[in-house]
Amino acid sequence: MEPIKTITSRAISLPMDDIDTDQIIPARFLKVTDKAGLAANLFSDWRYNADGSPKPEFLLNQSAAQGAHILFTGNNFGCGSSREHAPWALTGFGFNAVVALSFGDIFRNNSLKNGLLPIQVDAATHQRLKDLLDEVPRSEWNIDLEAQTLNTPDGESVHFEIDAFSKTCLVQGSDELGYLISFADQVKEYEVSHHKGVTT
Amino acid sequence: MGSPLTLFQKVWNEHLVTQQPDAPGILFIDLHLVHEVTSPQAFTSLRARGLVVRRPDRTIATVDHGVPTLPSKDGTVEGRLAWADELCRKQIAQLEENAKTFGIRAYGPSSTNNGIVHVIAPEMGLTQPGMTIVCGDSHTSTHGAFGALAFGIGTSEVEHVLATQCLLQHQPKTMEVRIEGKLAKGVTAKDIILALIAKIGVSGGIGYVLEYCGSAIRALSMEERMTICNMSIEAGARAGMIAPDEVTYDYIKGREYAPKGAEWDKALAYWKTLPTDDGAAYDHSVTLDASSLEPMITFGTNPGMGIPVSGKIPTAAAFTDESQKAGLEKSLAYMGLDAGSSLLGHPINVVFIGSCTNGRLSDLQEAASIMRGRKVADGVRALVVPGSQQVKRQAEAEGLDIIFKNAGAEWREAGCSMCIAMNGDQIAPGEYAVSTSNRNFEGRQGKGGRTLLASPLTAAAAAVTGCVTDVRTMLES
Ligand code: SF4
Numbered sequence: 001m002e003p004i005k006t007i008t009s010r011a012i013s014l015p016m017d018d019i020d021t022d023q024i025i026p027a028r029f030l031k032v033t034d035k036a037g038l039a040a041n042l043f044s045d046w047r048y049n050a051d052g053s054p055k056p057e058f059l060l061n062q063s064a065a066q067g068a069h070i071l072f073t074g075n076n077f078g079c080g081s082s083r084e085h086a087p088w089a090l091t092g093f094g095f096n097a098v099v100a101l102s103f104g105d106i107f108r109n110n111s112l113k114n115g116l117l118p119i120q121v122d123a124a125t126h127q128r129l130k131d132l133l134d135e136v137p138r139s140e141w142n143i144d145l146e147a148q149t150l151n152t153p154d155g156e157s158v159h160f161e162i163d164a165f166s167k168t169c170l171v172q173g174s175d176e177l178g179y180l181i182s183f184a185d186q187v188k189e190y191e192v193s194h195h196k197g198v199t200t
Numbered sequence: 201m202g203s204p205l206t207l208f209q210k211v212w213n214e215h216l217v218t219q220q221p222d223a224p225g226i227l228f229i230d231l232h233l234v235h236e237v238t239s240p241q242a243f244t245s246l247r248a249r250g251l252v253v254r255r256p257d258r259t260i261a262t263v264d265h266g267v268p269t270l271p272s273k274d275g276t277v278e279g280r281l282a283w284a285d286e287l288c289r290k291q292i293a294q295l296e297e298n299a300k301t302f303g304i305r306a307y308g309p310s311s312t313n314n315g316i317v318h319v320i321a322p323e324m325g326l327t328q329p330g331m332t333i334v335c336g337d338s339h340t341s342t343h344g345a346f347g348a349l350a351f352g353i354g355t356s357e358v359e360h361v362l363a364t365q366c367l368l369q370h371q372p373k374t375m376e377v378r379i380e381g382k383l384a385k386g387v388t389a390k391d392i393i394l395a396l397i398a399k400i401g402v403s404g405g406i407g408y409v410l411e412y413c414g415s416a417i418r419a420l421s422m423e424e425r426m427t428i429c430n431m432s433i434e435a436g437a438r439a440g441m442i443a444p445d446e447v448t449y450d451y452i453k454g455r456e457y458a459p460k461g462a463e464w465d466k467a468l469a470y471w472k473t474l475p476t477d478d479g480a481a482y483d484h485s486v487t488l489d490a491s492s493l494e495p496m497i498t499f500g501t502n503p504g505m506g507i508p509v510s511g512k513i514p515t516a517a518a519f520t521d522e523s524q525k526a527g528l529e530k531s532l533a534y535m536g537l538d539a540g541s542s543l544l545g546h547p548i549n550v551v552f553i554g555s556c557t558n559g560r561l562s563d564l565q566e567a568a569s570i571m572r573g574r575k576v577a578d579g580v581r582a583l584v585v586p587g588s589q590q591v592k593r594q595a596e597a598e599g600l601d602i603i604f605k606n607a608g609a610e611w612r613e614a615g616c617s618m619c620i621a622m623n624g625d626q627i628a629p630g631e632y633a634v635s636t637s638n639r640n641f642e643g644r645q646g647k648g649g650r651t652l653l654a655s656p657l658t659a660a661a662a663a664v665t666g667c668v669t670d671v672r673t674m675l676e677s
Pocket of ligand 1: 264265316317318337339555556557615616619620637638
């Protein structure tokens, strides 16, 4: 995973609530056995007509989306299925951060493991950011992960929360499995001494 | 005596290997369930790192999402794969190969015990109280019905568990969901959970583990409890749990992987310590009156958009929030339905009875009770898909298959089928399906398809009338 310290990019807005992972990447594209190529089908059913041609009115088909790394959206983004194909498709398209009112729990976990920063903001901030994007659709934002701030061109600097462990992993580009493996001895000890009998 | 603890806290504490400062806890996982769709990349990565599966004895694989449910052409169990598309076949073959390489027990396409992962683990007695259970599948919450802490994980986490049998987890908050009262005739566990999600919303449970309690929950069978816990994720919750009791122990006893003899006594003594202590505190509480519920049905494109079957679709005036108004409008446009109208009598094209929510024997019995001696309405396609091979055999032993076939419904092999529409079972664009599954998201059951979620009773009633129906009008008094 590439380390992330700052992200500077125009933000693009898909401000609906409850965008589920079935919309982000429909199930028929989950028949793959690797992670590549999913970006082509990101938001497939909103993005393409039945004949496969792009719908010009859909955000991702507009020039603003090309090269954008920040997606702004509504409440409960990534609810539904546990498919990690959702962050794979989003990062494959080029996104490194999603700004939302809240996230589906599993989606948030999956994102953090794939260099996709989920930034949760409160309702008042969300509304201000939404208004800003309505006024200046290609507004360029800066995200400083080490400082935990989201900075907009009108001088607003929004603090966001991220747990210390995930932040370190993202900033260093390290993955969590190495950390887990380093506790192998404790796990062995736990298996021997603590665990109640379970038959499988 | 320490301070009183909730069921969740007891299971969490028991499985916490270590909790380092400024880091998530390391949670030991008792049972890891694996299926073909969310595991291939995890195994590939294990291979690339030269790692092995730490506890193959605690890892169980099955095939469900992409498996065809049409009967085998040549009578063999493997023969079903003849119907699968190339990509599904490849995924299934890869699961079998991975299971073989890493020494994992797999209920592959030729097993007579395969089925939907959340149906087979409980029916084989693998799911037990007090366990931690994970799977690369959000409906792992189903297993919480036994008093296990069970939740869905992503593919990276599948790899973590394969390699270390542990998972990094921040401790979630707890929510008490107290449901009291007696259900009226024709109202089922599915209606309880749809009503709850309509009440707290699809994001109401984010960050929480729900614990369902109260007289209405205690009165439910294990299969009904599984229906409730299954859809906890639809409220955004991390997991749902129900304290084990005699109903739980009776269900588990004698199943293939249930503890036996002295082991049983030991396990039972432990399980009895699990229920939430008197006076234990939850972070949040909600209540629901079961006696006031009606059969529920959804009208929109998320599971929180549900109404009593005799009710009306809300209008924008019911919401103060602009984005909720916009959400309603967008949903109704997709669904081709009008705000303020009733769904009763709305014509439907397809009925799907199955899935990990409602694909168990009692669900099929309920559907059959409505279809017995009746016919599926002209122009309606009804699909009945058992949740597992075992459910299929049980249903056939009772003659339920004959009831469905006589009614003109399709009796299929086990699998996820039209719940996720990956295996070719799908609805056509614009069609309406009354479905016993768990998600009515846009396109979930086929691109452009429109899903109305309901109970097996309500779905069966729609199948025979050809429209949305209040099943209570069809029940013998
Ligand atoms: S039946 Fe549906 S919800 Fe359940 S595991 Fe299969 S696809 Fe997922």
